[in-house]
Amino acid sequence: MYGVLGAGRQGTAAAYDMARFGDAETVTLADVDRKAAKSAARHVNDLCGEDVAESARIDVKDQIQLKRFLDDLDVVLSAVPYFYNLRIAKAAIRARASMCDLGGNTDIVRQELRLDREAKAAGISIVPDCGLDPGMGASLACYGMELLDKTREVHVWCGGLPQKPRPPFNYLLTFNFDGLANEYSGNAVCLRGGEIVEVPCFEDLEMLDFPQPIGRLEAFLTAGGTSTCPWTFKDKLSVFQVKTLRYPGSHTQLKTMRDLGLFSDKKIAVDGAKVAPRKLLQALIEPMINLPGEKDLIILRVKCVGEKDGQAAQAVLEVVDYYDEERGFSAMERTTGWHASIVAIMMAQRQIPIGAKPLELAVPGSSFVNEMKRRGIALTGRLSWLPS
Secondary structure: OEEEEOOOHHHHHHHHHHHHHOOOOOEEEEEOOHHHHHHHHHHHHHHHOOOOEEEEEOOOOOHHHHHHHHHOOOEEEEOOOHHHHHHHHHHHHHHOOEEEEOOOOHHHHHHHHOOHHHHHHHOOEEEOOOOHHHHHHHHHHHHHHHHOOEEEEEEEEEEEEEOOOOOOOOOOOOOOHHHHHHHOOOEEEEEEOOEEEEEEOOOOOEEEEEOOOOEEEEEEEOOOOOOOHHHHOOOOOOEEEEEEEEOOOHHHHHHHHHHOOOOOOOOEEEOOEEEOHHHHHHHHHHHHHOOOOOOEEEEEEEEEEEEEOOEEEEEEEEEEEEOOOOOOOOHHHHHHHHHHHHHHHHHHOOOOOOEEOOHHHHOOHHHHHHHHHHOOOOOEEEEEEOOO
């Protein structure tokens, strides 16, 4: 039995995928908003043509409710905001239910991974930070490394964008605003020269070209995309870094917002009132980038550089996915929710070792790619030789 905490966009897409590919007896969508949970379950059942999805009202802040919900499950996906994931992981251990989540904050992810001994004792698996990136980016990086005999560098570029950019921001909000703001706050953690380094967000701007109709995009460092990979690969790689892709002009806009402190969640005094700049920014900008009916796309490019058959070589992998016209899922829902559900299904099928493991160690890249292709997400790739 599967459970999904959070009946929003990504959670609903994941529940559908579990119902279709996970041999699910039931998939229970739980949310603090009972109507949202019922609507999401009804949508999944309509798409599947059978009553496989159920709904429940759960407040994840209520430990009694949470434990009772988890007691009936084999696997749970947390699709609620990142700051609840550590308490959900601890509750999953008590309930002996395997868990994966959509992550969003590397510090919390690393705290979850410290539960490895307790998860092993409970006989369950915990894999945080699933989704698009981190998530699919790390899985494709692992697959790219499998194609080489030896890898020295891994570069990842990822972006979720509107198919038809609308000024002034040329962006479409397809997931939780706090998660987006976290990407633009603090520092990016990278491997450089084999050492873990922190680099301020929005550094290392470059321009990349993609097939039409996408064209030229900006790429720059943001926080969280590498997740735990710098620690995992510290003694194996010289470089591991992730950059965010946006339409031209976005870098200047976003860096200005960051420099003004608008992504901060620390309250400041304004005319005698305490205001979190992030909340003010959300109130102002969300109506301009949360555009119902607009269709999106995602781009994910991974380049692994190293050696193959004794020669310098590189493996370049690319996914370009578009809004699902048949099922009505956005590209972000498909690539985020379905990546997480693939991990959840692997847990249910006992394909993932017990304990709390980072994604890049828990799920082989080739196994993920096989499942991704089953879902109609196209992957292109090429292996080429480099000058010695």
